[in-house]
Structure formats: structure tokens, C-alpha cells
Amino acid sequence: xPVLANHHALLRGYGRDMWELGWTPESxxxxxxxxxxxxxFLLQALDHVTxxxxxxxxxxxxxxxxxxxxxxxxWLDAGDGRDLAPVVDYHVxxxxxxxxxxxxxxxxxxxDLSARRLLRPADEAIVRLACRDAVLRLCAVSGRxxxxxxxxxxxxxxxxxxxxxxxxxxxxxxPVCAHQKGLFQPVVRTTFY
Ligand code: SF4
Numbered sequence: 001x002p003v004l005a006n007h008h009a010l011l012r013g014y015g016r017d018m019w020e021l022g023w024t025p026e027s028x029x030x031x032x033x034x035x036x037x038x039x040x041f042l043l044q045a046l047d048h049v050t051x052x053x054x055x056x057x058x059x060x061x062x063x064x065x066x067x068x069x070x071x072x073x074x075w076l077d078a079g080d081g082r083d084l085a086p087v088v089d090y091h092v093x094x095x096x097x098x099x100x101x102x103x104x105x106x107x108x109x110x111x112d113l114s115a116r117r118l119l120r121p122a123d124e125a126i127v128r129l130a131c132r133d134a135v136l137r138l139c140a141v142s143g144r145x146x147x148x149x150x151x152x153x154x155x156x157x158x159x160x161x162x163x164x165x166x167x168x169x170x171x172x173x174x175p176v177c178a179h180q181k182g183l184f185q186p187v188v189r190t191t192f193y
Pocket of ligand 1: 017034042095098099156159160167168169171172173174177178179180
């Protein structure tokens with residue numbers, strides 16, 4: 001996101017917080033891995049670090065945790081998976097809305113999403129929370145883990161992009177999709193995702 005003032009503030013905040021807490025990325029991951037619940041440890045630690053702590057849904061810290069658990073090196077043990085949560089970014093929200101696993105009842109919000117208008121933060125938060133819950137329920141009914149569902153939705157962005165027409169015929173989700181192609185993820189200015 002080309003907002004240089006944000007880059008500067010986030011980088012300085014991240015560096016200051018890590019320095020004050022006496023952490024390095026390596027020491028933090030090692031401490032997490034040595035704990036009883038490595039994912040929870042890492043997420044709770046990052047709740048104190050600028051650049052991660054601002055987002056109530058912990059998108060960046062959860063994505064980092066998932067990456068670390070899924071690397072071939074297994075830098076972080078996911079345990080029984082109970083500490084993992086969905087990584088809710090704009091690709092996931094767009095796919096949730098277009099496939100119909102999240103439906104919008106409010107006519108004004110529906111129009112705002114379709115017209116790609118800048119949303120009020122409260123409206124964005126409602127849509128984002130609904131998408132988080134929908135992904136969790138999808139995991140429960142499918143029996144698939146979060147990593148698999150997240151990858152399916154994230155991969156769908158290639159066939160269901162932001163700036164060009166969706167390619168439904170080539171999309172994995174086509175047989176079950178509601179094809180709400182006019183819908184778009186919430187438009188907001190945020191450093192969360
Ligand atoms: S089937 Fe079409 S509308 Fe549905 S997610 Fe795939 S590309 Fe998007």
C-alpha cells in the first residue's frame with residue numbers, strides 16, 4: 001500500500017516494540033515453539049507488536065503462524081489446530097460474497113459493496129466478521145483444516161479477480177457458487193490486510 005507515512009510509522013513501531021521487549025524474530029519463534037501451545041504463544045506475543053496488534057482478527061499474525069506451521073521445516077507446531085483462526089483478507093471476503101457463503105440482507109450495504117464505495121469501518125467490520133464465521137463453519141462441515149480452506153479461497157482470487165471479469169468455467173468453486181459476480185470486498189483504507 002503506497003502510503004509512505006504508514007510504512008514509516010509501522011516500521012518504527014515494530015522496531016521499537018521488538019527492541020523494548022528484547023525479542024528478535026528468531027528468538028520469538030523459538031520461545032513459541034518451546035511453549036505448550038506454540039501458536040497461541042506467538043499470537044499473544046504479537047498482540048504487543050506494532051504492525052500486528054492493531055487488527056482484532058489478527059490477520060497478519062495468523063498468516064505468519066500458518067506459514068510457520070506449514071513450512072517443510074515445521075518451525076511452529078500447530079498442535080491440535082485449536083489456536084488457528086481464519087486469515088480474513090480482501091480476497092477471502094470477495095470470494096465469500098460472490099460464492100454466497102456470506103449473504104448481505106441490508107440493501108444499502110449491498111449497494112455500497114456492489115458500487116465499490118468506501119465503507120464505514122463498522123460496516124467493513126460486520127462483513128469481515130461474517131466471513132470469518134463462514135470460513136470456520138466451512139471447516140466444520142467439510143472436515144478440512146483451516147490451511148486447506150484458506151488456500152482454496154486465496155487461490156480463487158486468480159479466477160475471481162478484482163479488476164477483470166471472473167473466469168467461472170475455470171474456477172474450482174463454479175459448481176457450488178452463487179455467482180454474485182457484481183459483489184466486491186469492502187473498500188477501506190487499512191493496514192490490517
Ligand atoms: S465460480 Fe465465478 S463467481 Fe464464483 S468464485 Fe469462481 S470465478 Fe468467482
